[in-house]
Every structure is written in structure tokens, then in C-alpha cells.
Amino acid sequence: MTKDVIALTPQMPDIRTILAGLYAGGPDVAINTTADGAVIQLCRPGGRPLVSIEAPILLQVRGEIRRLLGADTGAWDSPLWWTEARAVTTAPEAEPLARSFAGRLVSVLSGTTWPAGPVTTDVVPLTPGTAATPPGDTEPLGVDVFTDKAAVVIQDRPVVAMTNWLSEALRTATTSDRALQIVTPKSSRLTLPTRIALRGHPNRWVVQDPECGYYDGLSGALLQWHDGVFAPARSDSGTTPVAQAFTQISGTGERQLIVSLRTRYAPEADLMLGSALETAWQLLTGAPPAGWSTAEPVNLPWSTRQLTDLARSRAPRPTWLIAIGHPDRPAIATVQITRTTAGVEEDITLALGYDPGEIPPLDAIEGLAETLAAEHHLTSMLTSLRPATCDLTVAPRFEAPPIPVAFTLGIDTVHDIGLGHASRPPLAVQPIQLGRTRPALHYVLGDGTNAQAGTMLQQLTQHLKNAQKS
Numbered sequence: 001m002t003k004d005v006i007a008l009t010p011q012m013p014d015i016r017t018i019l020a021g022l023y024a025g026g027p028d029v030a031i032n033t034t035a036d037g038a039v040i041q042l043c044r045p046g047g048r049p050l051v052s053i054e055a056p057i058l059l060q061v062r063g064e065i066r067r068l069l070g071a072d073t074g075a076w077d078s079p080l081w082w083t084e085a086r087a088v089t090t091a092p093e094a095e096p097l098a099r100s101f102a103g104r105l106v107s108v109l110s111g112t113t114w115p116a117g118p119v120t121t122d123v124v125p126l127t128p129g130t131a132a133t134p135p136g137d138t139e140p141l142g143v144d145v146f147t148d149k150a151a152v153v154i155q156d157r158p159v160v161a162m163t164n165w166l167s168e169a170l171r172t173a174t175t176s177d178r179a180l181q182i183v184t185p186k187s188s189r190l191t192l193p194t195r196i197a198l199r200g201h202p203n204r205w206v207v208q209d210p211e212c213g214y215y216d217g218l219s220g221a222l223l224q225w226h227d228g229v230f231a232p233a234r235s236d237s238g239t240t241p242v243a244q245a246f247t248q249i250s251g252t253g254e255r256q257l258i259v260s261l262r263t264r265y266a267p268e269a270d271l272m273l274g275s276a277l278e279t280a281w282q283l284l285t286g287a288p289p290a291g292w293s294t295a296e297p298v299n300l301p302w303s304t305r306q307l308t309d310l311a312r313s314r315a316p317r318p319t320w321l322i323a324i325g326h327p328d329r330p331a332i333a334t335v336q337i338t339r340t341t342a343g344v345e346e347d348i349t350l351a352l353g354y355d356p357g358e359i360p361p362l363d364a365i366e367g368l369a370e371t372l373a374a375e376h377h378l379t380s381m382l383t384s385l386r387p388a389t390c391d392l393t394v395a396p397r398f399e400a401p402p403i404p405v406a407f408t409l410g411i412d413t414v415h416d417i418g419l420g421h422a423s424r425p426p427l428a429v430q431p432i433q434l435g436r437t438r439p440a441l442h443y444v445l446g447d448g449t450n451a452q453a454g455t456m457l458q459q460l461t462q463h464l465k466n467a468q469k470s
Contacts, residue, residue: 003095004157007083007102008065009111013056017108024100025050025093026123042097044126050094051101052142054164056083059299061291063327067391068191068297069114070158080111082297086142086165097124142169144183147228151176152206154183159393161296162193162322170197181206181230184217186245189393191296192332192351193322206230207396212243217396220246249397253356254390255448257284258402259365261372261381263346264412267339273311274304276376277323277333277348283368284352284361285331289323298324311337311344325352330392345379353390360385362405366432366442369408373440378410382457385448404453407443407460408434414441421467425460 007013013021022031022042030043034052041049059065060079083105087098103119106112113119142165145152151173153166160166160182173180179202182194186207190198198205198218205217214223214230220242222233232240263276274292281289289302300306302323311319316339325331330353338345354360365383372378384402389395414422415438422441423431431441443460446453 003087003098004155005085005087005095005098005102006069006114007081007085007105007111008114009081009083009105009109010079011109012058012081013083013105013109017105020108021101021104022053024104024121024124025097025126028126029097042101044091049088050091050126051085051087051098053083053085053101056081057297057299058082059297060301061298061324064291064297064299064324066327067324068159068161081109082299084163084165088144093124093126096120096122097126100124142166143172146178148178149227149229150179150181152181152183152230155188156185157188159189159191160184160194161191162197163297164295166194166197167295170203173203179203179229183208183214183230184396186217186396189395190217192349192392192394193296193334195394196334196349202229204230205396207243207245209243209245211245215243215246215396217246218394220398246396246398249399251387252389254388255354255358255360256386256388256390256392256402257352257354257360257362258384258386259284259348259350259352259368259381260384261348261350262379263348263372263377263410264342264379265344265346265377267344271308271344272304273308273337273344273346274321274323274335276346276372276378277335277350278302278304279371279376280348280350280368281323281325281331281333283364283371284350285325285329287326287329289331289333290326292321292323294319294321296322298322307335315339330390332392351392353388353392355390360448362447365406366434366444369406369440369442370434373408373410373434377412378408378440379413380410381406381408383407401454403448403451404445404457405448406445407457409441409443409464411435411438411440414439417464417467422464425463427456427460429456 032041038055040053042051043049059082085098085101087094100120100122102113103121107121143151144154151169153169170180181204183206186209207215207217221240223230224233265271278288291298293299319337321335323333333350336347383405385405386402388399431443433439434442445456
């Protein structure tokens with residue numbers, strides 16, 4: 001298990017300040033670098049790293065500290081420098097070492113540390129015999145337990161975000177054909193990007209519960225550690241019980257509007273990525289996104305030019321991005337940009353949160369669909385509504401699945417399927433044509449309260465697939 005300590009400072013940690021922090025372990029501490037110099041490790045000489053320190057990040061997006069840490073930082077808001085240290089728990093001096101490193105930074109540069117507590121600048125003795133054994137050659141950075149089947153990351157934070165640490169752990173698990181399994185207490189929640197990252201099998205959110213041991217935070221299945229991986233526990237009848245803590249839910253009246261859309265562009269020199277997401281954000285919230293990044297915390301002001309340049313520099317490799325909104329309107333999105341034989345494709349999931357009494361802008365969805373189809377090469381769009389927290393985090397409790405509101409086919413998709421076939425689905429509701437010569441089609445499935453809308457969507461998608469097979 002690791003303990004995370006974060007220094008939040010109004011000034012950039014310079015080389016001298018970083019060096020002062022690194023010598024929190026006194027003259028015996030060994031200093032290594034990894035990840036092409038982006039991570040500094042404090043170690044016992046010849047031993048496993050005790051503390052890993054990531055390069056400082058300048059947060060230029062307001063509200064990120066409160067969103068991810070829930071910290072009462074008072075006037076401490078962006079722009080701030082976020083410097084994170086991760087301490088292993090296999091050595092008792094590791095966490096004090098991380099706290100002393102962070103304390104030295106804020107003592108010199110002002111600021112605060114998270115978790116809250118007395119700031120210390122003490123030299124932490126590194127006594128023989130407490131250092132962990134050297135890691136194996138294949139043990140990756142940021143993973144607490146690495147087996148033949150799983151890369152296990154243990155997090156004790158109020159909100160588990162898709163940080164650079166976690167992104168690297170996911171990449172390692174994926175490329176080595178292992179499951180990424182995140183272990184947290186049941187008080188923790190996930191951000192939407194982390195939830196999406198765990199969606200693919202066999203990745204898993206493992207929740208530690210004092211009453212039942214472990215359960216899956218997304219399905220509720222009781223889990224047990226078996227053969228190097230957390231796997232569903234089986235009863236005598238062969239079924240998997242559901243944790244009681246997972247079923248303890250209460251309606252709050254909060255809702256989330258989820259817009260999942262895909263675009264496809266020709267790979268032209270003047271192509272500007274992110275414009276479809278910006279348009280959706282503007283039409284649904286009245287403002288563009290506030291910031292973007294390749295990981296959380298989101299640190300860069302919104303810029304379609306910068307994210308396009310990044311995607312170009314990485315092509316033909318895919319690029320995965322996160323965007324967030326302003327604090328007064330909870331909104332977050334993930335964007336997967338992929339270069340394919342058909343062109344440049346964006347796979348976007350945008351979620352917006354609404355308090356009880358607020359009305360999600362369902363009346364704006366048709367206009368959004370028409371704009372995206374006419375101006376942003378929309379392939380398809382699914383709009384759904386669900387009862388869930390306004391802050392867009394995911395708790396380890398049962399959440400009702402999203403109820404479809406509308407489905408849209410872009411112009412080229414309608415052309416490929418055939419306008420005649422796509423216009424005659426086996427539904428009582430017929431599609432709305434968006435445009436005249438080569439229209440897009442917009443299917444209204446309900447207002448987010450009709451449970452039968454899911455069945456209608458299944459019938460519609462099967463009808464459309466049948467045309468593509470013929």
C-alpha cells in the first residue's frame with residue numbers, strides 16, 4: 001500500500017528547493033530517476049524506493065484541488081504547483097519521509113500540504129533493516145502488487161483520479177495482458193475517467209469493507225484474493241453473492257446527462273480536433289470547457305489548437321484526453337483520438353451533473369445533433385439520463401443504468417445504411433430528418449424516465465445492423 005502526500009505551492013519548486021526536499025532522508029538517502037527523468041525516487045542504498053516524486057504540475061484550471069482532494073484550501077486555488085510524493089507502506093520511515101519532503105517545499109515556497117496535518121521538515125533516519133527488498137526487474141512504477149495476472153494499485157484517497165501514476169499502471173497492465181485492480185476503502189469514489197478506464201474486463205475496482213472483506217465497487221460482487229488476482233467469490237451453489245454495502249442506496253434527486261458521440265474527419269492539414277466537444281459543451285452549458293489534460297489533475301486551459309498539436313505529434317498512436325468544466329457547472333469528458341484507415345476519429349463521452357430541482361437541457365439535444373452533423377462530421381450520438389451524483393464521481397454503490405433519451409446517426413452513417421432503411425425502424429417513434437439533401441437522422445426515445453427506452457434502443461440498433469449485413 002502507498003500513502004500519497006501532495007505539496008501545493010504558489011511558486012514553482014526550483015532545483016534548490018527540490019534538492020532540499022530530497023535530503024529529508026539525510027546523507028544516507030539514495031536518489032534515483034526513472035520514467036525518462038520525470039520521476040525521482042528516494043531509496044535506501046541498493047534497496048527498493050521508499051518515496052517516488054513526480055515532476056511538479058502547474059494547475060491553471062480553477063476548482064481542480066477541491067474536485068480531487070475535497071480540501072478546504074481557502075484562498076489556495078489555481079494557479080498552483082502540484083507536487084506529489086507516493087510513499088510505500090512496506091517501510092515505516094517512508095510516509096514520514098514523504099511528509100518531510102512536502103513540508104520542506106511549502107516551508108520555502110509557502111502553500112499547503114495534503115493530507116492536512118502539521119508540516120514537518122525533520123530529517124527522517126533511514127535505519128537498516130526497514131528498507132524493502134529490491135524489486136524484480138519487471139516490477140513497474142506505481143504498482144503495489146504485481147503478479148502474473150494483475151497489477152494492483154492501492155489508493156487511500158477521497159477521490160481516485162486518473163493521474164499520471166494510474167495511467168502508467170493501466171498502460172503496464174494492458175501491454176502485459178494483466179488486470180488493473182484498484183483497491184480502496186469504501187469511503188473512496190472514482191472520477192469518470194477512472195471509471196471509464198476500469199470498464200474493460202478484467203480491470204476491477206476492489207473495495208475493502210470491514211464487514212464482508214472485499215467487493216467489486218461497480219458490480220457489488222464479493223471478491224477474494226485467489227491465484228494472484230481478486231476474483232469473484234463463489235457460494236456453495238456456485239453463485240457470487242453481492243455485498244450488502246453495495247445495495248444500500250438512497251435517492252437524492254441528483255442526475256447526470258451523458259452524451260456519447262463519435263466523429264470522423266479526413267486527415268487534412270487544417271483539421272482542428274476538439275471542436276465537436278467544444279460545441280457540445282457550449283450549447284449545453286453556455287460556456288466552453290475550462291481545461292484539458294492527458295491525466296488528472298487537469299492543468300491546462302482549454303485549447304483546441306494545443307490538443308490538436310499533441311494528437312498530431314503522437315500519431316499514428318492514439319491520444320486520450322480529459323476535459324473539465326467550470327466549478328459552477330459540473331462537467332467532465334474523455335476523448336479518445338485514433339488514426340484509422342477511414343480517417344481521424346474522436347470517441348467522446350461528456351457527462352454533466354444536475355442538482356435536485358435543476359432541469360437537464362434535453363430540449364437542446366436536437367439542435368446539438370443538427371449542428372454536430374452539419375459542421376463536425378458526426379458519426380453517431382447517444383444521449384442518456386441517469387440518477388447519479390451531481391459532482392460526477394462514482395461511489396461503490398449500486399447506480400441505475402442510464403436511460404436513453406435520443407440517438408442520432410450522422411450524415412455519412414445514414415448514407416452508408418441507406419436513408420430508406422434507417423428511416424423505417426420497428427418503433428412507434430419515427431426519426432427526425434436533420435438537413436435535406438443528405439440528412440442526418442435523430443431518434444427521440446424518451447425523456448429519461450421511460451425504462452422501455454433501453455429496449456427501444458436495442459431494437460433500433462439491431463435494425464440498423466441488419467442493413468449493414470445485407
